[in-house]
Amino acid sequence: MTSMKTIENWALHAYVDGELDAADREAIEKLLASDAAARSAVDAYKRQNDALKQAFTDVLSEPVPASLVAVLKAPTRLRQRPWVSIAAALALVVLGGLGGWFTGRDPGGVRAEVIADNAIAAHEIFTAEVRHPVEVTASERDHLQAWLSKRVGVSFKVPDLTAEGYTLLGGRLLASSDQPAAQLMYEDANKRRITIFLTANPGKSETALRVEERGPLIACYWLDGPLGLVVAGEMDRDRMMKLARIIYDKFQA
Amino acid sequence: MDFKQQLAGELPHLRRFAWALIGDAALADDVVQDCIERALVKSHLYDPDRPLRAWLFAILRNVFISSLRRSGRSAVVKTVDELVGGEGSVAPAQEDRLSAAQVAEALNRLPHQHREVIVLVGIEEMSYRDVAEITGVPIGTVMSRLSRARSALRDILEERGHTVLRRVK
Incomplete structure (x- = not known):
């Protein structure tokens, strides 16, 4: 049985983040089926991604402040911050x-x-x-x-x-x-x-x-x-x- | 679609990235404003074959880092004391969803280099390659920072009593 120890931890991150090609993905999925530790790590990463995204989701749908939109309408000019x-x-x-x-x-x-x-x-x-x-x-x-x-x-x-x-x-x-x-x-x-x-x-x-x-x-x-x-x-x-x-x-x- | 229209379409993502990165919504919008002003000045440097969002994120990150460097602060963070004693000590979440303020506060306790990577990957779903370009480090570094950021963030949130991230499905 393949275990967490033989698979680099980064591969699990890469799996969660959709960075693997089909063959590697399949290999990880096979591992997940048999390795509870790997499964729980992957679940934890996914939950964390979801929690992060949910926390900041509202800002995507709220209207952009007029002051920001105005910058795009005004002629290019640099402001003093x-x-x-x-x-x-x-x-x-x-x-x-x-x-x-x-x-x-x-x-x-x-x-x-x-x-x-x-x-x-x-x-x-x-x-x-x-x-x-x-x-x-x-x-x-x-x-x-x-x-x-x-x-x-x-x-x-x-x-x-x-x-x-x-x-x-x-x-x-x-x-x-x-x-x-x-x-x-x-x-x-x-x-x-x-x-x-x-x-x-x-x-x-x-x-x-x-x-x-x-x-x-x-x-x-x-x-x-x-x-x-x-x-x-x-x-x-x-x-x-x-x-x-x-x-x-x-x-x- | 002209450049300004494309830019306008990216504003919501720029605001979210800035907010998660900086942890303060008002300051974040200031940084976004600087970012678009610079993007307009530097629009001739944009390569249309590359994703606009990654290009803008790189500018935004530079604006933020320059602002930190210039004001001589290592990060726009509250100190740990403030977090423990003052307004930072929010009660554990009543519901599954953590508020943006709670997550921002947890993110603020990560080193800047870890925070930007987890925000770009976890929230903005940028590829490791784009994150490497935005932050100017090799992909391997992105991956090791991401891995450390994830475990540190989990520890911080658990320590604060939030159960969401360790709940067993």
Whole structure:
């Protein structure tokens, strides 16, 4: 007789959740017929699913609040959520000591997040490229700077990060939502890559420095003056904050 | 059907997912609102060959997690003390059906990574593959989290005196 011990517990979960193909399903059903422990586990999982679903079933049939429907009717626009202000207040406490980072109001919060999302996606796609990580290499630094400044619509200097241990590889032109963006890529002696992502900030709104962590990847981003910037790489939070601060200063100069 | 209409059709599920995930109906609707605003801004990134609901759930989850991270809280939960002493200590259910508040409260005591998996699988009936994509972890991780979430949730509900989940059919 097959017993619970010979069948992995996950197979019972997968059975309840309809994840098994016909052959596996049949095998489990055979087991259930003879194994009371497996049967009671499966029953318990099913009852739990039912209880969860029943508890939250009403929300599916109740009318959707007008405020939510209104969002779909209104022209696309980003609102300020209360926690963004809370977060801004917290950021003030945390970053206040750094001076100059924080600008008080935070109207570009969600916009900055969208830029950060795009920058992180671009970082993941292009830092993985072995042969073509950049469009224009560092050997054409002046051209790179002139070209990307022109396309982004804001004149900027490609920062020199050699003192921080990073060599410029080059850069490329990308899109961030509806506007052009530039990605600059650098590499350290151990071939670890970081990127700086820049895009115009037409509203000139400003945000505090924000940090987004996605698994091993960490990104710092902010809107300041004519530019929105995102620095992304795999390193610990403190190092990233220091690096972001240095890059922030270079863009102030 | 245009994108906004499709989005409108997903609102009830987004609200349910958010409510079960966050445990507070009002905050949940705020997160849903943020989620649709972002979905509209990012609509060009949506691949129509993929299920819209899973795409939206991933956005909603990110909105929620960013909000937690930004406000420096590990979760929108009541502390165990509050649960034991205050409004959290609901009487055992009189009927078989647990209320949304009771279940939400039990879910809130699970670690966030376990809660989102059991909500997506148990309530929203998402496939393991979709859950893996939404939460950004391998399928094996989804399965082990689900298994741990199920036994933890059963313990929590039993400890609270609810009989529904261990009643023998």
